[in-house]
Amino acid sequence: MPPSEPSPNRPRIERLWQRDLPVRLLPAWLGLAAASGFYRIGVGARHLYWRMVKRRAPVLTVSVGNLTVGGTGKTPFTLFLAKRLQSHGLRVGIVSRGYHRARSRARAELVADGGQLKISPEEAGDEPAMMAKTFTGPIAVAKRRIDGIELLSKLGPLDVVILDDAFQHVRLSRDVDLVLVSDERGFGNGWMLPAGPMRESINALGRADAIIVTNTGTCASAIRPSQMKKLTARKVLHASVRPRALLVIENGAWRETPLGLGGRRVLAVSGLADSSGFNAMLRELDADLVGVFEYPDHHAYTNADWQAIVNAMRDTDLVVTTEKDLVKLERFPFPRDSLYALRLEVTMDAVDTRALDELILGRVTAATANA
Structure with a gap:
């Protein structure tokens, strides 16, 4: 999947959350706006109830x-x-x-x-x-x-x-x-x-x-x-x-290795609510993003997902995913030193x-x- 292609796994409803919504999408959004009013009332009632019986x-x-x-x-x-x-x-x-x-x-x-x-x-x-x-x-x-x-x-x-x-x-x-x-x-x-x-x-x-x-x-x-x-x-x-390091699996443990993605052909794999920031970080590190797999947030990876990723690896140097995806992908038999995760650091x-x-x-x- 080319990096610029929208992911089919992203919720379509998010297209209606744009600030400057195209006129053709307004009728669909108006229905959501009505539902949003009921949601607001429900949130307010819920908060009022729990404030009265909250625990410490x-x-x-x-x-x-x-x-x-x-x-x-x-x-x-x-x-x-x-x-x-x-x-x-x-x-x-x-x-x-x-x-x-x-x-x-x-x-x-x-x-x-x-x-x-x-x-x-x-x-x-x-x-x-x-x-x-x-x-x-x-x-x-x-x-x-x-x-x-x-x-x-x-x-x-x-x-x-x-x-x-x-x-x-x-x-x-x-x-x-x-x-x-x-x-x-x-x-x-x-x-x-x-x-x-x-x-x-x-x-x-x-x-x-x-x-x-x-x-x-x-x-x-x-x-x-x-x-x-x-x-x-x-x-x-x-x-x-910001990215701090890459993680690689070594003898069943995660080990940090330096960020060295410049010019390397990377397949990005993530299951996030919004993967655009993750993909942008890889590009900021000068990775040659030759493919992107975007799955829904908290995605449970299957054998079919693993096979699709492995098939797409043929023209890449490595797969880079997120830490929270690595905890689910590490159980699959990827080729040695091919699966990495981007470790982020807060400062x-x-x-x-x-x-x-x-x-x-x-x-x-x-x-x-x-x-």
Whole structure:
């Protein structure tokens, strides 16, 4: 598939989320706009109910979330934050929903502890399994985040639990709410689902303690001045998400190797909500992107998918995928040294890092004093 060809696996509804929608698509969008009104009412009623009966966890909680569907760098930022808090000597755990994981009768499951995966990626979900590859603290998955926190609490005392993708999980009180906004994606057309990419209205940012604007450096900002004004009503910090290394599988383990894609013929494989940023990163690294396979977000790869990828490898030097896809693709017998993943790294400047530390560590100190 040529890099410029739209992926048939991307949801067609996203074509109706353009800011300047062609006139021929307006009738279809108007139907979605009506449905969006009902969705907004439903979200408001849900939030009102859970605010009345919400629970508080027995440990300090930090939520990392967003307002839109699609990638804003939540999982890389969750890892960055967890490791940073560990560097301050805190005992840190992570709880995730584990989207698209296999169904389980258990209310919560332990994904990993001490860097050791306890269940399969299919049972854990791709993102929690990916985090377990680099994070040494305990990780749990649960539909109700409180169940995951209670499971982790049985393993030993924790100072902080980070909730991955939990801004809309209002049934649980949290001590710090961080909302990530993609500089390149912005808020789309500003409409709520299904007429646009918004999970909630931009006014929901009023619940945030800080907003983290993430940037991959692949294109111009999509945040409008009027939207940026609403962001700056809260504390706004900035983070960069950049490629750090390639990952290769060696004796069953992941090993980092330098970024050396210049001039190499690359087949890009990803299962993301929006793969455009991933593909753009590969091009920024001067890779010769000779083919692109785009699958739906959290895609469960099959033998047929593996065979299609292998068949497309004949005119390429290597396959490059994402870390969360690698946890599912590594079980297939790819030719030796042919399958790589792009490892991303989150960085913040000294001023913003200090502000983030002060926000969270200040709450930790207060919680300890009141314990």
